[in-house]
Every structure is written in C-alpha cells, then in structure tokens.
Amino acid sequence: MNERRLQYFTGIKDGIPIGLGYFAVSFTFGIMAANTGLSPRQAIVMSLTNLTSAGQFAGLGIIKAGASLGEMALAQLVINLRYSLMSCSLSQKFKEDIPFYHRFLIGYGVTDEVFGVSVCKSGKLDPRYCYGLMSAAVPGWTLGTAFGAVSGSLLPDHLLSALSVGLYGMFVAIIVPPARDNRTLALVVAASMILSLLFSCLPGLRMISSGMRLILLTVVIAGAAAFLFPFPAEKEVSYE
Structure with missing residues (x-):
C-alpha cells in the first residue's frame, strides 16, 4: 500500500468514532427537522451542505419562527465563524506547497471533532488523511439525519417525543462537566x-x-x- 492510500485509510480509521457519534446526534436532528416541516430530502441536503450541529439546530428554530433569510445567514455566520479560525489554524499543519484546491475542499469538512483529531496528529498533515476523516464523518452525519427524518414519519408520537429529549441530553452532557470545573x-x-x-x-x-x-x-x-x-x-x- 503506497503512502497516499495509507494516509487515506488511516484517516477513515480515526474518523469512524466521529462518524458513529455524528450518527447518534444527527438522528435527533432528522426527527426535529421532520417535526419542523422539512421533507427528508430537505433535511439530508441541509446536513450534507452544512455539517454543523449548532448551526443546523439554530436554523430549524429560525425556519420554524418564519424569520427572514437575512437573519438566517447572519445567524449562521456568527455561529459558524469559529470554523474559519479552525481552518486557518489547520492550514499551518500543511506543507507550503499543498495546492489551494486541497485546502478549499478540506475547509468544507472542518468540524470541531475533525479539527481536534487533525491538529493532534503529529507532523505535517497529508490532505488525504483529512479526506479519510471526512469520508467517515460526513456520511455518519448525513445518514443519521436521513434515518431520523424518515423515522419521524413512521414512529409513534410518544416515541418521537422521547427520542427528541436526546438532543437536550447531548447539550447537558457538553455543558455541565466543563462548567463544574x-x-x-x-x-x-x-x-x-x-x-x-x-x-x-x-x-x-x-x-x-x-x-x-x-x-x-x-x-x-x-x-x-x-x-x-x-x-x-x-x-x-x-x-x-
């Protein structure tokens, strides 16, 4: 196996836990998207093009409230601005001769978890390693949304209500432990x-x-x- 393929498959291996975690969270997003009135196709496109849980959940609230597109765009800019900073930081780990299109494509898949795994990898980054991470993370997020959106029209209301609580449990799990310390x-x-x-x-x-x-x-x-x-x-x- 040559070095390029090795880097790619190493990225997939390291990205599998990210993809599994994304599947669980985006399943809840899919359910909420269906309850908001989005079709499964709309929810899937939203997840495939956005890749940000905070931005997407906020977007659902804005859609439900019937707010303007300007407010939606500004809210997404504010919420997701951190990814620009992450991308700038991550670009320092690439060799200087890495073509622009690699940086551009990797910027699409930069999330908190992808950034964390990438920046902790020793040495200079190979773009194919990042592509491997994205190959596990993006399908996990998108497929979880698809299953959640479809389940929203199949599962009984009481079960959907119970599953929707998972989102708030995720937020509590994220906020409470660091807030205690x-x-x-x-x-x-x-x-x-x-x-x-x-x-x-x-x-x-x-x-x-x-x-x-x-x-x-x-x-x-x-x-x-x-x-x-x-x-x-x-x-x-x-x-x-």
Missing part, C-alpha cells in the same frame, strides 16, 4: 440562560425575532466573556 464557563452558561429567559418573557424583548435574538445573545455574551475573562497567552506550539 470552570467558574467562568459556569457564569457564561448562567448568563445565557437568564438572558434567554428575559428575551422570551419581557414584552419589549419578546418582539425581537428568534433569529435576531440568537445573534444578539451570542455576540453580547461571547464578547463580554472574552473581554472580562480573557485566556492567558500560551506558548507557541510547534507541530513539527
């Missing part, structure tokens, strides 16, 4: 909950659409946390 993160979570409640209950704030509400809260809370609790400067890390 990080006082700043706990304050940010608490502020997010309180402000979201106020925006939903107070008469003046309730008039703001859900899409714009999401954008405002994300920018204000994240910006305030970055200003008040900046991370200390870290030593430069070498990927050689």
